[in-house]
Amino acid sequence: MIVGMWVLADGMSGMTDASATDRPSIPWTVPTVFTTEPEPAAALARHDAGLIALAAGRYLDAAHLLAQAIAEDAEVSRPAARLARAEALARSGRPDEAAAELRRAALEPVRESDQPWALVPRMARAQGLIALARGDHELARRRLSEAAAGWQRHLSHNAGTEFLANFVDLGRAPIVGLVEPGWELRRLTAELARLDKLTQVS
């Protein structure tokens, strides 16, 4: 995962670890109102900060920031942002809200820069996390395995074309949002292993 350090506010340094471990929410340091930036940039910053909060395990903050960014029409991949928010909600123990967000992701218009091929395994993973939040380990395993199989098919992915599509559709380099199938697959493998342990214990 590539994250943009330029969006970090005071007190956020050291939060770029993409750990999937749960952490308690702490007061967020990104201001919700930006007074010195044009609104599109503020919406974009909230989106990127939301992804960083998600990667840092601050799920409620992530859900809040991503909801704001989506509502403000941030120039980002809307289906991907909704899937990220669905993950944040599922990991916050709100599977019903997560499922509703996932549904909205499927109904969003999709552009080339949304990398539709990458949205499919992401959606399967979000479904897996929702199942996990509901305590349905069997369904969670099925969905996470489906996502892993999806990433497996894209291991030879060349990011160059998508990088260009981001420039054309969004008018900027994808500071966050570049897709790394290998990294996604490793994360899913770890999540499946944790699920196996969870199942053995329960």
Next chain:
Amino acid sequence: MPGFTLSANCRAPVEELWKLLFDPARFPDWWAGIQTVRKDTPGEFTQWPTGHPDFPMPQKLKVDQANDRVTISCQISDIDIVWQLAESGTGTAIQVTVSLPDREAHRLDDQHQIIEESLRHLTALAEAAS
């Protein structure tokens, strides 16, 4: 331009159909007459018809942003197949529109049969997964 439109209601939620429609690698699981698929560049893939491993058929997958439609265009025959999904209660309404160039008009009945069968497979697969 010859063509036809088919529709179906599926009990599966829209996201299950969405995953199958946006992933050409899954097409052989439900699209009648497709044996294998190879992903090429983003938005492009090649498919091989069942029983014809020597006939690669390059395709383009594009999304109509305004209407949220997925169009599969065959780069050899110029046949366009447009899929559209919409929420319908707890399930999904599927509509598929096929347009053939005049020179391919003789394939209209075959295409109708193939898409009708594919629509049944797609619906069944999505419902089984949900």
